[in-house]
Amino acid sequence: MIRATLLTLVAAALFAAPQPDWPAARQEALDTLGDLVKLDTSQPEGNEIRAAKYLKAKLDAEGIASAIVEAKPGRASLIARVKGNGSKRPLLLLGHLDVVAVERSEWSFDPFGGVVEDGILYARGSGDDKGVVAGSFQTLLMLHRLQVPLARDVIFLGVADEEAGGLEGITYLLDNHREKIEAEFAINEAGKGVFDRSANYTRFEIQTAEKTPRRVDLKAAGTSGHGSIPLKDNPVGSLARAVGRLFDHEMPPRLNETTREYFRRLAEISPPERAEVFRAILAPNPTPEDYERLRGLSPVYHSMVRTSIVPTIFRGGYLKNVIPAEAEATIDIRALPDEDPERMFSLLKRIMNEPTVDLTPHPQTRPSHEPSSLETDVFRAFEKVLEKMHPGVPVLPTMSTGATDSAQLRAAGIASYGFGPAKPAWDLAGGIHGKDEYLYVKPFQDYVEILWNVVLEIAADR
Ligand SMILES: [Zn+2]
Numbered sequence: 001m002i003r004a005t006l007l008t009l010v011a012a013a014l015f016a017a018p019q020p021d022w023p024a025a026r027q028e029a030l031d032t033l034g035d036l037v038k039l040d041t042s043q044p045e046g047n048e049i050r051a052a053k054y055l056k057a058k059l060d061a062e063g064i065a066s067a068i069v070e071a072k073p074g075r076a077s078l079i080a081r082v083k084g085n086g087s088k089r090p091l092l093l094l095g096h097l098d099v100v101a102v103e104r105s106e107w108s109f110d111p112f113g114g115v116v117e118d119g120i121l122y123a124r125g126s127g128d129d130k131g132v133v134a135g136s137f138q139t140l141l142m143l144h145r146l147q148v149p150l151a152r153d154v155i156f157l158g159v160a161d162e163e164a165g166g167l168e169g170i171t172y173l174l175d176n177h178r179e180k181i182e183a184e185f186a187i188n189e190a191g192k193g194v195f196d197r198s199a200n201y202t203r204f205e206i207q208t209a210e211k212t213p214r215r216v217d218l219k220a221a222g223t224s225g226h227g228s229i230p231l232k233d234n235p236v237g238s239l240a241r242a243v244g245r246l247f248d249h250e251m252p253p254r255l256n257e258t259t260r261e262y263f264r265r266l267a268e269i270s271p272p273e274r275a276e277v278f279r280a281i282l283a284p285n286p287t288p289e290d291y292e293r294l295r296g297l298s299p300v301y302h303s304m305v306r307t308s309i310v311p312t313i314f315r316g317g318y319l320k321n322v323i324p325a326e327a328e329a330t331i332d333i334r335a336l337p338d339e340d341p342e343r344m345f346s347l348l349k350r351i352m353n354e355p356t357v358d359l360t361p362h363p364q365t366r367p368s369h370e371p372s373s374l375e376t377d378v379f380r381a382f383e384k385v386l387e388k389m390h391p392g393v394p395v396l397p398t399m400s401t402g403a404t405d406s407a408q409l410r411a412a413g414i415a416s417y418g419f420g421p422a423k424p425a426w427d428l429a430g431g432i433h434g435k436d437e438y439l440y441v442k443p444f445q446d447y448v449e450i451l452w453n454v455v456l457e458i459a460a461d462r
Pocket of ligand 1: 189
């Protein structure tokens with residue numbers, strides 16, 4: 001009797017978290033993902049209603065209440081909730097239902113066929129972001145089925161329109177249905193594991209910050225005329241000078257909590273000569289040469305420490321012997337998350353120093369925001385669970401150079417953390433947004449297990 005009680009206690013301590021039938025749950029998550037990628041939810045139309053209805057039917061069958069919210073007909077987001085006891089504020093699990101458009105002729109597979117070959121799923125949306133949708137959805141299903149006692153509600157959100165900036169998705173929901181997704185924390189896309197050729201995990205990245213797109217159009221105006229007669233206000237010349245000055249300008253390097261900790265941990269796991277570069281920029285008063293060495297290691301590191309200014313479009317003129325009346329350029333600026341856009345635009349005008357060149361910012365979809373803190377239950381839960389499930393594999397907080405819905409969430413005061421299925425070290429982009437987008441099946445299923453344990457760690461009532 002005493003022995004039985006002891007055994008029960010030991011078992012309870014070891015398996016404090018209820019665990020589903022994992023082989024079945026891993027298969028179910030993959031089936032959901034396979035179904036999701038067959039639904040064409042590509043931008044610009046989106047038609048996310050297809051995925052929202054598919055998932056809602058599953059929720060209905062389980063008896064989980066859910067709501068489809070449409071910003072416009074077809075631009076649908078799906079919201080469902082498993083209730084906790086309310087002692088803590090909710091946790092939001094989100095992924096986006098839309099995908100970027102496809103150029104079918106470029107693909108070796110039907111982009112909406114859900115082909116699996118050699119353990120790899122090839123489909124638009126496999127890497128971005130239907131794996132995260134399927135994993136978050138599976139977690140919600142299992143919380144409900146196992147009747148896990150929760151200290152906080154767990155909300156599932158399959159959101160529309162992320163790829164176009166979120167105006168008809170996360171921004172619409174925050175503006176019009178805030179109470180449905182109000183949460184203390186969110187877990188969204190963008191972080192990931194990384195595995196090597198032997199399928200071993202080499203690191204896990206938790207996204208706690210991201211840069212914000214701040215694109216601008218430049219327009220130079222001048223006098224049109226004959227190519228044989230030089231004119232001082234030739235717009236091709238003045239625009240070229242303006243773009244050249246912007247291209248040459250380096251915004252000052254600046255670290256935040258995330259990037260400082262990222263490079264600190266990276267130094268710990270890097271060979272000495274690389275570690276030394278990371279330590280140099282963390283030391284007081286790094287020199288421009290230190291930052292050049294960082295850039296030499298990776299252009300991504302270079303972008304992580306500063307607001308970047310990248311000319312992407314330059315257009316002017318139409319005949320070899322005619323001076324055109326105008327010329328245009330577009331600059332893709334990716335600002336550090338806390339950069340004040342207005343101050344930055346006036347700085348750019350001073351740098352251009354061309355009175356005939358006008359600067360027009362693109363409409364801003366992603367707000368400036370504070371990175372999410374590393375001193376929270378969520379970040380600690382990732383560290384604890386990953387150390388338990390994959391001992392010794394380093395966990396790094398990261399700042400994306402690209403943008404996600406986490407910008408809006410963080411700006412709205414919901415601390416957001418990015419984590420998704422692992423990617424191969426030799427191709428971290430995984431074809432995302434390109435042709436033959438893919439996802440490794442086993443790391444996807446491992447991700448579902450990790451997410452489940454992280455969610456229990458944050459939300460279970462113990
Ligand atoms: Zn995405």
